[in-house]
Amino acid sequence: MSWKMKLGRSWGRLGMKYKTYTMEDALETIIDYRGKTPKKSDSGIPTLSAKSVKNNNIDYSLCYYISSDEYKRFMVRGFPKVGDVLLTTEAPMGMVARLDRDDVAIAQRLLTLRGKEGVLDNEYLLYFLQSSIGQTLLRARETGTTVTGIKQAEFRKIQIDIPQISIQKKIGGFLRVLDKKIEINNKINENLLEQMKALYKSWFVDFEPFNGKQPQSWHQNNIYSLANIIYGAPFSSKQFNTDGNGKPVIRIRDLKEQRFATYTTEKHPKGYLLQPGDIVVGMDGEFRPYIWGNDEAWLNQRVCVFDNIRPEGKAFLYFTIKPLLYAIEQTQVATTVIHIGKKDFDAFKVLIPETTVLNRFDAITSPMVKQIISNSFENKQLASLRDTLLPKLMTGELDVSSLDI
Numbered sequence: 001m002s003w004k005m006k007l008g009r010s011w012g013r014l015g016m017k018y019k020t021y022t023m024e025d026a027l028e029t030i031i032d033y034r035g036k037t038p039k040k041s042d043s044g045i046p047t048l049s050a051k052s053v054k055n056n057n058i059d060y061s062l063c064y065y066i067s068s069d070e071y072k073r074f075m076v077r078g079f080p081k082v083g084d085v086l087l088t089t090e091a092p093m094g095m096v097a098r099l100d101r102d103d104v105a106i107a108q109r110l111l112t113l114r115g116k117e118g119v120l121d122n123e124y125l126l127y128f129l130q131s132s133i134g135q136t137l138l139r140a141r142e143t144g145t146t147v148t149g150i151k152q153a154e155f156r157k158i159q160i161d162i163p164q165i166s167i168q169k170k171i172g173g174f175l176r177v178l179d180k181k182i183e184i185n186n187k188i189n190e191n192l193l194e195q196m197k198a199l200y201k202s203w204f205v206d207f208e209p210f211n212g213k214q215p216q217s218w219h220q221n222n223i224y225s226l227a228n229i230i231y232g233a234p235f236s237s238k239q240f241n242t243d244g245n246g247k248p249v250i251r252i253r254d255l256k257e258q259r260f261a262t263y264t265t266e267k268h269p270k271g272y273l274l275q276p277g278d279i280v281v282g283m284d285g286e287f288r289p290y291i292w293g294n295d296e297a298w299l300n301q302r303v304c305v306f307d308n309i310r311p312e313g314k315a316f317l318y319f320t321i322k323p324l325l326y327a328i329e330q331t332q333v334a335t336t337v338i339h340i341g342k343k344d345f346d347a348f349k350v351l352i353p354e355t356t357v358l359n360r361f362d363a364i365t366s367p368m369v370k371q372i373i374s375n376s377f378e379n380k381q382l383a384s385l386r387d388t389l390l391p392k393l394m395t396g397e398l399d400v401s402s403l404d405i
Helices: 068-074 122-130 131-138 154-157 165-204 314-331 340-344 353-394
Strands: 003-006 016-022 029-030 045-048 064-066 085-089 094-100 110-115 159-163 219-222 227-231 247-250 277-282 289-291 298-301 305-310 348-354
Touching: 003 159, 029 154, 064 068, 085 122, 085 289, 094 122, 094 131, 110 122, 122 165, 122 353, 131 159, 131 353, 159 165, 165 314, 227 340, 277 314, 289 314, 289 348, 289 353, 298 305, 305 314, 314 348, 314 353
Parallel strands: 247 298
Antiparallel strands: 003 016, 016 159, 029 110, 045 064, 085 094, 085 110, 219 348, 227 305, 277 289, 277 305
16 A cells, blocks of 8 residues: 655645555445345335435435335345445446434445544545545446446445545545535525415415405416416537536426536527526426526426516415425326426416515515525535535645644
């Protein structure tokens, strides 16, 4: 094993020592349930698969369940622990997250990783695998044609340059501060949405401020009394790029994370530039409204915007269309992917309260919507800073040895 020294240019003067290990030598545990599928149950122990892990997060709503007996029968290759790093091996390959609970089962297409004490810190490993350096090393050993991925045997051979454990913990701690702020902002946004949802239900479903009865002056109308619907344009995929050339194009897959993955230099004559605060909906697969919290981007086909007629009425529009969209999603039956379109929107009937009531609701909720958008923008800036610093921290270009973390 070779030693090397890199001089930091920003946060330290002493430089950092690195030692080269294979993943096999640096890890205490690699748990792989490739080739094993547990019997599913309606309830019991949550079971994670590759689709549950994305962008440093675990989405437990996407897990399925197995019984306690099946858990004991199935989990014979090892049990996960809090703090373990999860790595998706295919479809997609290279997503990572850190386990925050151990009462879970791990299914196929996920590796559970645990660093050797004193050699490889789990938090450092998490960020290393996230970094452009780690992603390049993973891709260099992926195999397959239609679906590419990395096998455990190949993962074990990856060589990683590791600084001493104290430096690893400082790097992980510094990056964790950024991710913690992102997590706090996300929780604030979730709380704000819940507050607005509760208020909407109280006023416009249960009619609590109106003695539990719908006021006679309120009336039903079509969706176009609240919003214009703008449809995305069919941008040419031949002009798409991932190098940042041109403007970003938002596709259905980009809505949940609100990240820019695809760009185009094309200027489509029917193109619409998505704006911060727009209420955007995907029209295939699942029909969920999102309050857009990123910079402007082209709206691709099969994505639409509900452009509210009343500028301050975003919250009322959002919570009005959400159950309507969900109802369509639940009633559609398809063998592949379900779709929604103009015919469905034309059939939407909405309750229109008095203007004075709407104005009161807007006065309460509009600042909340603006805070959600502001927090979303801050998260994008924090994530960009983290992703910019990651490779510099991993290579020692930035030396954290003098930081008090």
